[in-house]
Amino acid sequence: MARDYAARWPGSLVRSTWLVVAAILIAAQDTGAQKVRVDEKLEAYPTESVDLHCEFVDRGGRTKLTQVSWIWEPTDGQRDNIAVYHPIYGQSFPNLSFKDRVSFLHNTLENPSIKISNLRMSDAGRYTCEYATYPSGNEQGTTTLVMLAKPKNSANVVTVQAGTKSVVVAQCEAAEGKPAATIKWLASVGGNHSTSTTNGPDGTVTVRSEYRLVPTPADNGREVTCMVDQRTQERPWVYPVKLSVEYPPSVSIEGYDNNWYVGRSDATLLCLANANPAPTTVTWTTASGPLPETVEVDGNKLTVRKVDDxxxxxxxxxxxxxxxxxxxxITTIVIEALEDPSSAGVVAGAVIGSLLALVLVVALIAVLLTRSRRQQRRGYPSSGDSIATGSGGSNGGDYGNKARLLFSGTGNNSSKNGTGANNNGPIYTYREGCDATGTLTEKANDYHHHHLHHTSPGNAPTAHDILLSGDMVEAERRKFDLDDSMEDDEERYDRFGGVGGGGNMLPPAYHVRRGHGSEEEMDVYLDDDMESQRDGSVISRTAIYV
Incomplete structure (x- = not known):
């Protein structure tokens, strides 16, 4: 029968009935929970204090409150009374760990809130405010207390020796924090890190991280940065660490400039060492043994007071x-002493002065030579040109293109020296050519044709008249080579003097001053230059005789 009755109800109706019953039970529990009002969750820090609020809400006013208790549950399954309030018997604190740290804020059953001072990390847990009521029985509300701890952050370097294995070079720690911290590393040295955690007895957590790499001397002094992040911190904690890598010294010597000359003073050498830790000793020696007496050493500095061999x-x-x-x-090479730079100006001045003096001497010599040549060209005689008597002459060398006047040595009135008072004969001109042969030519004495106004027909022409003739003018206009030496002139003179048996030697002739003007000017000059003698001869004032 019962089975038949149950079979008549559809399955959906049965399920709906159970849902309604469950909703009623939940509503009943909610109604009871709402009578005790508490904070759901609180956070606090060690050494601080916290207030745990509790309030009984009775809407109908029919519930009678007997007493109230605070129960602490540090872990699941553990319950300890820490505070009890009874309207007649007063307050009670049965847990010794909270003695003197717990107090009621209000001495009423309706508001039995408490205050916990000098909090500890072990105080974390669930705190239940529980009422004993009539007729409904016990009513309660639970608050979860979360204890937070700021970590104690630190970072340090680990001194290592350069090598080939990966070792810990830096450490970072966030100690006794709650909740656990997170550690990160910021570095550019190419290492890696590892992290470990340790739980404390009070619920705190210590986080440690180590940074590792294969250390080299180049890593010494580089930075790696530890960064700690935790919820109790407003911002991440950042701390840079400089690595410390120790290694043996590497040495170099500086200061030698390849200019150590004899006599140089205070030449220095510096011994530079790259080492960690710093060098303990620095020693200077030489290949030949002890240091020379002129050398002084001050730590890593060597000073040569005066350079010598x-x-x-x-x-x-x-x-x-x-x-x-x-x-x-390092090998130092000593070179020869250099000149004192202070005397460089004196030496330069002496050199310049000598050059200027030499230039002045050369200029003076050039001026004198030029003046001498000008004087010769103006008509001063040379010993090489002469006039001699004779009917011919021997051939000499090449004497250039010259003309000489020769007076005939024949006549009735010739003197012993070859000059006669009656020079009425022909005029001989001697020309030397480039063919090394001299030619003695005769020209008619056409004095009577050109200068009849100077003498009468009955008088014989004098030497002065011959010089004023046209042939003499033409011969005088020829330029003489003034550069012939005295020896050449004497040789030519001897050649002419030997004509006719050597009995009639004429004295050397005069040089006629070169004329560059007109024929009239030349005649005037000849008149002024010639001087008549008592024996009828004519002598030049400017001629030189030997």
Missing amino acids: AVNTTFTCEVKNKHGASRHQ
Whole structure:
């Protein structure tokens, strides 16, 4: 029968009935929960204080409150009374761990809120405000207290030695934080990091991170940055760390400029060492043994007070630290002493002065030579040109194109020296050509044709008259070579003097001054230059006789 009755109800109706019943039960629980009003969740920090609010709400006014208790649940399954309030018996704090740290804010059952001071991380947990009522029984509300802890952040460098294995070079830690912190690294050295956590007994968490790399001397002094992020911090905590990589020294010597000359003072060398830690000792030596007396050493600085051959050697600098030693050497070459730069101006001035003096001397010589040549060209005689008597002459060398006047040595009135008072004969001109042969030619004495106005028909022409003839004018206009030497002139003179048996030697002739003007000007000059003698001869005032 029952089965038949149940079969008559459809399945959907049964399910709907159960849903209605469940909703009624939930509503009943909500109605009871709403009677005790508390904070759902609170956050606090160690050493601080927190207020746990609790209030009983009775809308109908029919519930009678007996007492109220605060129950602490640090973990699931553990319940401890920390505070009790009874309107007749008063307050009670049965848990010793909260003694003197818990107090009621209001001495009423309707508002039994408490205050917990000097909080500890272990105070975290669930706090339940529970009422004993009549007739409904116990009513309660629960608050979750979350304890937060700011981490203690730190970062440090780990000193390592340069090598080939990956080692920890820096550490970063966020200690005793709650909740756990997050650590990141910012670096450009190409390493990696690892992180570990440790839970404390009070619920805090310590996070540690290590940075690793294969250290080299170049990594010494570089920075890596630790960054800690945690909810209790307003912004991430950032801390840079400089790496410390130790290595043996590497040494170099500086200061030598390839100009150590004898006498130079205060020449220096510097021994530079790259090492970590800093070098403990620096030692200077030479290849030949101890340092010369002129050398002074002050740490890594070597000073040569005065350069000489003793420092023409090889200097060695050795540097040591706790990881090893290293050395470097340099060979210094001493060269000859250089001139004092202060005397360079004096030397330059002396050289310039000597050059100027030489130029002045050359100019003076040139002026004198030019003046001498001008004087010769103006008619001063040369010993090479002469006039001699004779009917012919021997051939000499090539004497240039010259003309000489020869007076005939024949006549009744000739003197012993070959000059006669009656020079009425022909005029001989001697021309020397480039064919090295001299030609003695005769020209008619046409004095009577050109200068009849000077003498009478009965008088014989004098030497003065011959010089004023037309042939003499033409011969005088020819230019003489003034550059012939005295020896050449004497040779030509001897050649002419030997004509006719050598008995009639004429004295050397005069030179006629060269004329560059007209024929009239030349005649005037000849008149002024010639001087008549008592024996009827004519002598030039400017001629030179030997």
